[in-house]
Amino acid sequence: MLSEYAPIAALLVISVGMGILILFISRIFGPFRPTARKLAPYESGMEPFGPAIRRIPVKFYRVAVLFILFDIEVIFFLPWAVVFRDLGSYGLVTMGVFFFVLTVGFIYEWKVGGLEWE
């Protein structure tokens, strides 16, 4: 069972190895002359001011929460889809109920403005 995944290890080793090589190659061949100006954060030529990481708008957080809710529900579809033909009408009806609940939740979210990006 696990042997199906063993070949992926070869690709993983090759891609990580090459990635590390590429990562350090311009440290080896490129020049290295740091100055204070060069190491300052890039702000289109202005003097950098203030911290870069500030308070983050809460809408990003909201999107993340909604994503987790829906992603778990999407994952439920996959095993159902695999055995759908064997389940017959039982599978269609049960998933219909699940789908209905999902849709009601989605419509509620839409109506309370959870999907607005203001």
Next chain:
Amino acid sequence: MFGPGESSTIIECTANTTCTTLHAIGTSLLLFIVLLTGFAYMTLWERRLIAWFQARIGPNRAGPAGLLQPVADGIKLIFKEDVTPRNAERVIFWLAPLIKMVPTILVVAVIPFGPPITVPWFDGKWYRMTQGLTDPNIGVLWILGITSIGIYGIVLAGWASNNKYAVLGGLRSSAQMISYELSMGLAVVVPVLLAGSMRVGDIINAQNNPPILGWYVFQNPLAAAILFIALLAEVNRAPFDMPEAEQELTAGYHTEYSGMKFALFYLAEYIGMITVSLIGAAFYLGGYHFIWVDRFPLLGPLVFAVKVFLLLSGMVWIRATLPRIRYDRLMMLGWKVMLPLAMAAVAWTAVAVFLAEQVGKELTAVFAIIALVIFFAGAQWWLSRAGRKTPLEPGAGRIETVSLSEQARGR
């Protein structure tokens, strides 16, 4: 076509440890080299194609027809100074390009590139092996899971750079990618439903019956369109290239990256385009199936490559045609249009498969035709609805032309 004779022994490669190891290492190396070459020439092809769309010539100086341009670009990047900003989180700043690049390559591992082939070896036996690294029974889950890891690369790159543009770019990119991942996940359920398996090889083979009309894009064009749009958003390509919107965010999450670290992000983006086209072609365009592939298995990778090439050129075409969309509209499209449509597509396919099982296989064709008609009617309505809300005043939109010399004479 040469092949094993009547007397020769055929051994399954998976039953032989040496063969499995050699196959894994050989295929991995081949895949990696092909992807790197594909990346290099995709950058060149994109620049040439965009140039032709804009009535320019594009890079054609380095080598014949500019074919050595990627080499020149690579050499230039190797000899660039690699700056790590003072404020950056050093470890994460160095790790982020790797976290972005490795998953985009690993996705390819579960996609078979052709029917199994038999290969002669020096011991006089023939070995049957798959074309492709492996084909586990949860290939679809692997694809969904591994593509999501790439988001970490972007978020961590933005956060570790400690730069305002980079932080904003990383945040925007992650919000966009997770929003479109939902539609992508739902659009991927449709092929799984139709094929009844999460093995990518099974999904591809199920589309060969009948050969070209059996492709799932004809069964459910809506889900195919949603998958292609979501995949486009997933790799942050135009018109969804918000994280790299130059006018607003300089270069987004890779503002502070230079030298080969930048090249890794660039590489990840283009290999991401290739893998995404592979996924789209495998799920909806019949994968390696066309005509004659069953008789000549080595034709499989070639057919696959042609399909991927056409999809990639389509991506460049879209970039040349469509302007970037505004960020709030991007989120609105993802949540309010693509997600409900994807849910409808899954429900449609479930009902179609169920009725075809209960009543008869002929219904599949009927459902496919109805789906195609609805899809094209809906697309026509959706695309022609621009400007319908506000009827134009007579004469509005016409540009008044005033000759400068006449104006001067009048005064």
